[in-house]
Amino acid sequence: MVLLDQALENSRESFASGDFIAKLSSLVRLVTDSQNALSNEDLAKYYYEGLLDILVELGIRTKIIDNPIKNAPPFLIGERIESSELKTILLYGHGDTVPLQKGLWHDGISPNILKIIDEKIYGRGVADNKGQHFINLTALRSVLKTRKKLGFNLKIIFEMGEEIGSPGLLELCEINKDYFKSDVLIASDGPRVSVDVPTVFLGSRGAINFELEVKYREGAHHSGNWGGVLRDPGVRLSHALSVIADKNGKILIENWKPTSLTTEVRDRLKSLPATISDTLEIDENWGEPKLSPNEKLFGWNSFSILALKSGDIDVPVNAIQPSAKALCQLRFVVGTDTDKVISSLRDHLDHYGFEDIKITMENKFE
Ligand SMILES: [Zn+2]
The missing domain is CATH 3.40.630.10 (Zn peptidases)
Known part of the structure; x- marks a missing residue:
């Protein structure tokens, strides 16, 4: 033997x-x-x-x-x-x-x-x-x-x-x-991508977390008295988010896209088994159009909103809220200019007239 x-x-x-x-x-x-x-x-x-x-x-x-x-x-x-x-x-x-x-x-x-x-x-x-x-x-x-x-x-x-x-x-x-x-x-940490397929990752996607915050004033103001003349941070923030990713999750900031998904990488990804879990249906039309699920997972970046906050959803009041916050994340692969992620976001938001949105970096490359 x-x-x-x-x-x-x-x-x-x-x-x-x-x-x-x-x-x-x-x-x-x-x-x-x-x-x-x-x-x-x-x-x-x-x-x-x-x-x-x-x-x-x-x-x-x-x-x-x-x-x-x-x-x-x-x-x-x-x-x-x-x-x-x-x-x-x-x-x-x-x-x-x-x-x-x-x-x-x-x-x-x-x-x-x-x-x-x-x-x-x-x-x-x-x-x-x-x-x-x-x-x-x-x-x-x-x-x-x-x-x-x-x-x-x-x-x-x-x-x-x-x-x-x-x-x-x-x-x-x-x-x-x-x-x-x-x-x-x-x-060896984290799950397999599929129960039946042993998974060897030679690297995993990094993450940049950042907070977007709109704060206009102190305290909430009654919507009957003030609605229509005070800027609503929740409305502003949701519009700002909508220029970062479209309604189907496609990233809209050019500098956030990786340059590494070459034909060679795509060919190699084709030889991988379909690694999506059989316990969770994926959403075929989510993310970057025309990419296969494996290309999206192993060769592309994704944007997520980890948490959103304005007012108190359990105890809502008739008021224009003073502020709104979103904790966001970019998952990135090699070939992403990570030094430019936050500055590109700043330029992008400014370009669309969202100078009032403050960006705070939460971590670096976890
Ligand atoms: Zn663990």
Whole structure:
């Protein structure tokens, strides 16, 4: 049997013997919701009680280190160096999850007790991210068992704050630039685009978030007395949004379009399977006209309104509101001039007479 087959056999064996499920159950049992008030000590238990034994088995020298940002959850880092001549893989994973949301699951499922129904594994963290990083670690263990070495150097970063925006991750990487120096980063996180199609992303779309705000005055003014003579921020903002994307989601700002969707890329995208989920119908006529769904997803940019606010929709009053806000996002691919996204938006809005709309940048390239 060739080595690869043996390694695959070892992996299959860990499923068949029940080892994989037993260990994954123990990871799911550890409640690691980073959005709630769990202490950093509780979150760090995932390292001590969840991961440490398998990392030791893999011969990784690990350390748990404080977050460079005060009071943010600690990191677990480590390395297994086989030879300075070999390539180095950096493996990333996060042990924290979103809240358990008990009661919102199908009947009979308790989120921190792993359950298998019709060949699907349920439990908080199974699909994000305990399942994925445990699969990767199990695969490494199979390789090590088969040929007694990995054949490459391995470095790892685990965090417990991904679901709260990864506080300190950037700083950690900056401080430890040399330690983490690697040839490739493998981060198995996020969903497959389709259950049946294993998905390898060689990059994912970036995001620029920004807020649009129109503010004309303090306080709301009665619409019976003032309607018709006071500018309505909600009306102005919706018109401004309508010049950013048309009614079918097509981006209307020329500089926001990528230059990278070449014939070569389109040809390659054609060879990909139709990767849209069978559980959600897509809207064929949404987005850039004449592009295929895969071209829209992997080769093009998209604009979204993440949240909109003017007045209080639960307690509306007869009044012209003083302000309106929209939190917006541009998802972008390579080939987008990201430095010009906000300035092009400013020019575009000004061109259409929306000088009164203020733009505030929310983040950079998440
Ligand atoms: Zn995740």
